[in-house]
Structure formats: C-alpha cells, structure tokens
Amino acid sequence: MIFVTVGTQGQFDRLIRTIDEWAGVRGRTDVFAQTGPAEYRARHIRVERFIDPSEFRRCVESASLVVAHAGMGSIITALELGKQIIVMPRRAELGEHRNDHQVASARRFAQQGRIVVALDEKELVERLDRVGSAEPAERLGGQASSHLIDTIRTFIDVEHTPVENRT
Incomplete structure (x- = not known):
C-alpha cells in the first residue's frame, strides 16, 4: 500500500x-x-479526511511507501x-502555508540522503514512477546518536560552568 498524508x-x-x-x-x-480538509474529491484512491494518531502509525507501518507534505511528524x-x-513540501507562494519552512526542511533531510523530495507535481510523478527500484529506508533509531548526546552534554557543561572557570 502507498500511504499519503497531508x-x-x-x-x-x-x-x-x-x-x-x-x-x-x-x-x-x-x-x-x-487528505485533511481537502476541496479536491479523489476519484481513483481511497481517502479519509482525518485519522487518529494510532491509525496513522498503523498506516505508516503497513505502507510500502509514504508520500507526505514536509511535516516533521510524517517524516520522522x-x-x-x-x-x-517521498516528500512534496507545501509552498507559501501557492498559498499552501505561511512561509517556506517545509521547503527548507525537505531540502535539509534530502541532503542527508534520508528522504526523496519532489518540489512540484512533475517531480512527484517522476519519483512515484521510480518507486519500484528504490532501496528500503534505513530505520531512524529511537534514541539520539552518541555524537549528538556528547555535543549536548558539552554544551550544557560549558553553559553551566562559570565564565572565569572556562578553558
């Protein structure tokens, strides 16, 4: 199943x-x-305006592919x-959002090689047509990496050390 979420x-x-x-x-x-509060009425796909969080998770678990807006909940x-x-970010210039933070988020995740981004409808169709040849995604760990933990720990240690004692 392909699960789409907005x-x-x-x-x-x-x-x-x-x-x-x-x-x-x-x-x-x-x-x-x-689909959220969509005005467009789909003719070829099954739709539900809203689903609860547990149903959302079940849909993602059973999907072979997720297609979504660039919302952090969907991506993570x-x-x-x-x-x-595959992520297609909402765009402010088209009245889909207040600003282009979704475009920025999508590009950042794409730079890390974790997601596929389609910035417009043509790119989305191209990405969908290539889905069969795609590799399965690597699972994101449920815990932070040791590098991230060490970085945060260092930041906290420095911030809580009196200025005169910092090296």
Whole structure:
C-alpha cells in the first residue's frame, strides 16, 4: 500500500490531485490518503479526511511507501519505521502555508540522503514512477546518536560552568 498524508493543518489539494491522477493513469488501487480538509474529491484512491494518531502509525507501518507534505511528524514517523518517503513540501507562494519552512526542511533531510523530495507535481510523478527500484529506508533509531548526546552534554557543561572557570 502507498500511504499519503497531508497532516491536519490544512488542505493540500495539489498533492492529493497529483497522487489521484497518477493512480488513475497507472491503474493503482493500493493508495490510501489522509487528505485533511481537502476541496479536491479523489476519484481513483481511497481517502479519509482525518485519522487518529494510532491509525496513522498503523498506516505508516503497513505502507510500502509514504508520500507526505514536509511535516516533521510524517517524516520522522516514516524514518523511525524504516519506510521510504517521498516528500512534496507545501509552498507559501501557492498559498499552501505561511512561509517556506517545509521547503527548507525537505531540502535539509534530502541532503542527508534520508528522504526523496519532489518540489512540484512533475517531480512527484517522476519519483512515484521510480518507486519500484528504490532501496528500503534505513530505520531512524529511537534514541539520539552518541555524537549528538556528547555535543549536548558539552554544551550544557560549558553553559553551566562559570565564565572565569572556562578553558
């Protein structure tokens, strides 16, 4: 199953429309989308406006692919469960969000090689068509890396050491 999610903050009809049209053309019947308050009415995919957090997690667990907006909850859950994720960020210039923090977040995760990013509908279709050849995603650990813990520990130690005692 391909699980599509737009989160709960508002509609993202551009993503849902692209997925729905792609599924129709490709004859895909295995797509389920959480659409939020969408105005677009899908014709080729199963949809639910909202699902509760436990159902969301079950959908991600059973998905072979997750397609999502660039929301941290969606990205982190997919990575935690080792699911390949294609992210299409909401864009402020299209009235989909207040600013372009989702574009910045998506690019940062993509630089790390953890997610696939599609910045527009054409790229999304191209990424979806290549899904069969993709490698399974590496699971994001449930705990912070030792490097991150050491960095935070050093920061805390320095911040709590009186200035005159710092080396």
